[in-house]
Amino acid sequence: MDTLLTSALVGGIAGGLAVLLLAFLIPRKTCPKCKTLLPRFRKPSNTREAMLGGWKCPSCSAKIARDGSLLSNDTL
Numbered sequence: 001m002d003t004l005l006t007s008a009l010v011g012g013i014a015g016g017l018a019v020l021l022l023a024f025l026i027p028r029k030t031c032p033k034c035k036t037l038l039p040r041f042r043k044p045s046n047t048r049e050a051m052l053g054g055w056k057c058p059s060c061s062a063k064i065a066r067d068g069s070l071l072s073n074d075t076l
């Protein structure tokens with residue numbers, strides 16, 4: 001019982017670390033307009049962003065698609 005608990009604990013920690021490591025290995029995107037580094041974890045500012053993904057540049061307010069390309073305002 002003790003061994004099972006320990007292995008479950010170790011597995012949980014290892015899994016958590018793997019997820020954390022993966023998050024840090026993913027390259028961060030920069031704003032295609034002003035080259036500002038975008039936040040690693042995007043915080044959707046509206047439902048559209050939450051559904052389709054993408055960022056809003058914190059410095060120039062440009063809308064950026066999930067693949068890092070610039071979205072023009074009139075397509076929204």
Ligand SMILES: [Zn+2]
Nearest residue numbers: 031034057060
């Ligand atoms: Zn920008």
